[in-house]
Amino acid sequence: MGSGIWSTSVYDAAKKLRGGASAFGYSDSGARTVHPDLDPLGIATRESRDSDEHPASLAVAVLFDVTGSMGGVPRILQTKLPQLLGLLMRKGYVRDPQIMFGAIGDATCDSAPLQVGQFESDNRMDGDLERIVLEGGGGGQKRESYELALYFMARHTATDCFEVRGKRGYLFIIGDEMAYDRVKPREVAAVIGDKLAEPVPLQAIAAEVTRRWDTYYILPEGASYVGDDEVLSFWRKLLGQNVIELADLDAVSETIALTIGLGEDTVDLDTGLADLADVGSDAAPVVSKALAAISDRGSLVAGDAPDAGGDLGRPSGNARL
Amino acid sequence: MRKHAIAVDLGYGDAGKGGIVDWLCTPGSHPAAGGPVHTVVRFNGGAQAAHNVVTPGGRHHTFAQFGSGTLSAPGTRTFLSRFMLVDPLALVGEAEHLADLGVADPLALVAIDRDALLTTPYHQAANRAREAARGAARHGSCGMGIGETAAYALAHPDDAPRAGDCQTPGVLTRKLTLLRDRMAVDSMAVGGAVGSSAVGSSAAGDPMPPAQDVTDAYRVIAGRVTITGEGHLARLLRRPGRVVFEGAQGVLLDEWRGFHPYTTWSTTTFGNAEALLAEAGMPGEALRLGVTRAYMTRHGPGPFVTEDPTLELPEPHNQPGRWQGLVRRGHLDAVALRYAIEACGGVDAIALTHLDTAAAHAGQLKVCRGYRVGQQGLTDKLVPGPARDLDYQQRLTGMLLAARPVYGDAVNQADWPDVVAGFAGAPVAVRSHGPSSVRKTASSRAWRGEPRPDIAVQT
Numbered sequence: 001m002g003s004g005i006w007s008t009s010v011y012d013a014a015k016k017l018r019g020g021a022s023a024f025g026y027s028d029s030g031a032r033t034v035h036p037d038l039d040p041l042g043i044a045t046r047e048s049r050d051s052d053e054h055p056a057s058l059a060v061a062v063l064f065d066v067t068g069s070m071g072g073v074p075r076i077l078q079t080k081l082p083q084l085l086g087l088l089m090r091k092g093y094v095r096d097p098q099i100m101f102g103a104i105g106d107a108t109c110d111s112a113p114l115q116v117g118q119f120e121s122d123n124r125m126d127g128d129l130e131r132i133v134l135e136g137g138g139g140g141q142k143r144e145s146y147e148l149a150l151y152f153m154a155r156h157t158a159t160d161c162f163e164v165r166g167k168r169g170y171l172f173i174i175g176d177e178m179a180y181d182r183v184k185p186r187e188v189a190a191v192i193g194d195k196l197a198e199p200v201p202l203q204a205i206a207a208e209v210t211r212r213w214d215t216y217y218i219l220p221e222g223a224s225y226v227g228d229d230e231v232l233s234f235w236r237k238l239l240g241q242n243v244i245e246l247a248d249l250d251a252v253s254e255t256i257a258l259t260i261g262l263g264e265d266t267v268d269l270d271t272g273l274a275d276l277a278d279v280g281s282d283a284a285p286v287v288s289k290a291l292a293a294i295s296d297r298g299s300l301v302a303g304d305a306p307d308a309g310g311d312l313g314r315p316s317g318n319a320r321l
Numbered sequence: 322m323r324k325h326a327i328a329v330d331l332g333y334g335d336a337g338k339g340g341i342v343d344w345l346c347t348p349g350s351h352p353a354a355g356g357p358v359h360t361v362v363r364f365n366g367g368a369q370a371a372h373n374v375v376t377p378g379g380r381h382h383t384f385a386q387f388g389s390g391t392l393s394a395p396g397t398r399t400f401l402s403r404f405m406l407v408d409p410l411a412l413v414g415e416a417e418h419l420a421d422l423g424v425a426d427p428l429a430l431v432a433i434d435r436d437a438l439l440t441t442p443y444h445q446a447a448n449r450a451r452e453a454a455r456g457a458a459r460h461g462s463c464g465m466g467i468g469e470t471a472a473y474a475l476a477h478p479d480d481a482p483r484a485g486d487c488q489t490p491g492v493l494t495r496k497l498t499l500l501r502d503r504m505a506v507d508s509m510a511v512g513g514a515v516g517s518s519a520v521g522s523s524a525a526g527d528p529m530p531p532a533q534d535v536t537d538a539y540r541v542i543a544g545r546v547t548i549t550g551e552g553h554l555a556r557l558l559r560r561p562g563r564v565v566f567e568g569a570q571g572v573l574l575d576e577w578r579g580f581h582p583y584t585t586w587s588t589t590t591f592g593n594a595e596a597l598l599a600e601a602g603m604p605g606e607a608l609r610l611g612v613t614r615a616y617m618t619r620h621g622p623g624p625f626v627t628e629d630p631t632l633e634l635p636e637p638h639n640q641p642g643r644w645q646g647l648v649r650r651g652h653l654d655a656v657a658l659r660y661a662i663e664a665c666g667g668v669d670a671i672a673l674t675h676l677d678t679a680a681a682h683a684g685q686l687k688v689c690r691g692y693r694v695g696q697q698g699l700t701d702k703l704v705p706g707p708a709r710d711l712d713y714q715q716r717l718t719g720m721l722l723a724a725r726p727v728y729g730d731a732v733n734q735a736d737w738p739d740v741v742a743g744f745a746g747a748p749v750a751v752r753s754h755g756p757s758s759v760r761k762t763a764s765s766r767a768w769r770g771e772p773r774p775d776i777a778v779q780t
Contacts, residue, residue: 006368006383006385006386006411006412006413006414006415006418007368007408007410007411007414007445007465008410008411008413008414008417009410009442009530010410010442010530010534010535010537010538011530011534011538012410012413012414013409013410013413013414013538013541013542014537014538014541016413016417017413017428017541017542017545052556053552053556079540082488082490082540082544083488083489083490083491085488086485086488086489086492087489090489122547122548122549124547126543126544127544127545130544279489279491279492281491282491
């Protein structure tokens with residue numbers, strides 16, 4: 001018995017945990033450099049492993065552009081992405097998802113060109129999300145260091161879904177600009193710590209990453225280059241039809257969850273949209289529009305095939321086709 | 322000997338479960354084998370619990386949702402099972418105090434089953450409106466919304482916010498909005514005020530804050546603890562080391578076995594803990610420890626046959642609650658204690674607490690051996706009724722409210738353990754002479770006693 005001496009108001013509780021600031025705790029505290037937990041320098045691998053608790057782990061990585069061109073998008077992503085785990089699990093799209101969040105800046109001029117969290121099976125991943133620094137920089141040449149993120153995902157991740165079961169994980173890159181045309185040894189050394197003898201062409205690193213990661217690019221409304229044909233065709237060349245235009249950022253987690261559900265063949269688009277209503281989301285119309293191309297693999301025509309070689313020509317649903 | 326243990330209060334709460342759990346979790350303090358306690362599991366009640374622990378160094382904390390072993394050894398974790406009614410906001414307040422006491426990142430030590438119900442500011446506002454409307458006929462509620470949380474979940478099982486909903490804010494907001502609307506309507510129906518709900522003010526003192534604000538706060542909190550699910554306890558139980566199940570309130574307040582209607586909305590027996598053990602594939606694999614003082618206390622109204630207002634016993638940690646009324650004091654009631662033991666399916670051992678206070682009041686404290694009701698002969702046994710028969714429980718209440726205690730002789734200080742073991746029919750395995758773990762001593766023989774073969778899981 002007792003009298004509830006620890007009662008705290010809604011506002012005090014949030015304030016205490018956030019240190020008086022918004023959800024972007026680390027960034028809002030004035031931090032401008034990568035949080036030690038998210039620093040890729042010297043990381044051998046970020047691992048997604050099976051466990052007794054999660055015997056069929058499926059790796060999901062979501063990396064988003066945090067440079068200035070993205071405007072208020074990263075801050076919204078930070079509040080919306082925590083829903084992803086619940087969405088994947090509630091309707092059984094994925095049994096044992098392990099989610100990693102990360103952020104992409106510009107290695108040519110930013111202090112946080114790459115930030116990578118851990119793969120987590122519970123909401124510890126939200127802590128990574130909160131520790132991401134919002135760069136707000138970027139170079140203004142419609143390019144950011146996406147290739148550095150692809151390099152990290154290709155060579156510094158290890159997943160049991162792929163190594164044990166031969167299933168690719170899912171990689172989502174949310175941004176509004178293009179990648180630089182090659183991975184530069186100097187930047188890799190400075191940011192990740194690897195010694196590269198020579199640059200790796202973008203096409204090669206994209207081929208490498210898509211062998212192990214079913215990779216998607218999401219261009220959200222609210223970013224500077226929304227609907228930009230140059231940006232869209234750049235990514236379509238690299239990733240085929242795995243390029244998603246998202247009209248409402250609030251629907252980002254729903255869009256990702258359903259993309260994975262479709263890829264896993266655990267749901268079809270109509271059922272998935274109905275599921276969204278079922279879990280209290282009103283995102284169905286937005287998601288429906290965003291995923292129209294992806295859910296209709298049959299309409300892929302030869303001319304749309306990407307030219308990056310390797311696995312890229314294959315429609316990317318893991319279990320489909 | 323079973324390495325895990327369940328501690329349950331055999332009275333009206335306040336017997337000293339916190340101190341006993343602290344002692345169980347303090348390395349090297351007692352004869353239990355099986356390694357250190359890594360996790361304390363809560364299996365009933367919610368943030369209204371107030372389990373006081375004082376460390377040998379003098380640090381004091383009133384545990385409400387954190388397990389009472391949090392200060393006993395660094396890193397001792399808490400698991401709030403699906404039977405718990407979790408108040409996320411109170412969890413933050415409690416974590417803040419634990420951090421002040423030197424516990425590193427207390428919220429990181431907490432795992433919550435995703436099915437656990439959430440107690441919200443709306444439940445609390447409705448609770449307080451209802452109790453205020455009851456006036457003198459109040460039920461002794463804590464004002465924490467525990468009853469409202471349980472009642473709402475019974476009435477609207479699919480709409481009741483649960484810990485897992487914090488992972489899908491859309492769902493959480495929808496449920497909170499619905500709850501807020503319904504609670505405002507209910508409170509008006511009983512004639513109570515629910516504060517500024519009508520205008521939806523978002524001032525910090527608002528008892529009915531907007532649902533979106535509650536969602537935002539809960540999301541932040543959920544990000545700091547672990548929300549988990551099925552199978553978590555099974556893994557905990559199979560880890561090296563021990564698990565302690567910490568009961569809240571007391572058997573005499575049990576929703577089905579207590580003296581209706583002066584009860585709580587929670588199963589306060591061993592039942593929930595045994596159910597969790599069974600689900601984890603380890604039925605009966607924990608020592609059942611019944612905790613009682615050498616005298617009794619009760620918060621708020623309800624039967625208390627041995628109440629004695631002349632007893633001046635100190636209650637340093639039990640201040641009168643605004644919503645609960647005064648702390649009442651009385652002598653140990655052997656009839657009620659035997660009833661509690663029988664009603665909860667038996668105990669393996671007794672933890673006997675507050676022996677220091679009993680020693681300081683030697684000669685005053687007695688044991689009630691039976692009751693007289695009207696002109697009838699001595700009643701020395703309360704027979705537990707059929708399962709879930711509240712009419713029967715209410716008749717018990719009526720009888721107890723009319724009963725007069727019949728006392729034996731004053732108990733000599735040294736005789737307490739034998740006296741209690743005698744009428745409890747179980748050995749006294751732990752004696753507590755003070756709040757901190759160093760003031761507790763185990764009777765090794767009693768502690769190692771063979772488990773009872775006939776433990777029945779109560780439902």
